[in-house]
Amino acid sequence: MQSDPIADLLTRIRNAVMVGHPTVAIPHSNIKVAIVQILKDEGYIEDLSIENEDIPARRSISIKLKYWGKRRERRSVITNLERVSKPGRRVYVGKKDIPWVLSGMGVAILSTPEGVMTGQQAHRRGVGGEVLCYVW
DSSP: OOSOHHHHHHHHHHHHHHHTOSEEEEEOOHHHHHHHHHHHHTTSEEEEEEEOTTOGGGOEEEEEEOEESOSTTOEESOOOEEEOSBTTBOOEEOTTOOOOGGGGTSEEEEEETTEEEEHHHHHHHTOOEEEEEEEO
């Protein structure tokens, strides 16, 4: 049993990037799919696919990580992933207090009443919510 599935997602991606794996598999949930889809839309990962869709108990998300540079000097596009709101300490922000990550170089991912979205999307729509994580 996991107490924080989002932190588990971020840790699995962080560990795979540190070792240089091309792909990483994580257990399926709708919020994880939404977070990974944002990472794909923002250009931090190459692709995602859902494995074993027909068997709900065995579904998983396969993430193809993105790297740049030549083979020996290749670096990950993801520099860091930081969990902000935790089960012991939830962090909520209003529409005027949405964080600006690394002067716009990073992305804040929020869970809002309109769904999971980036900080910029939430600012444009005028909604606040729970700050899930920062990615840069």
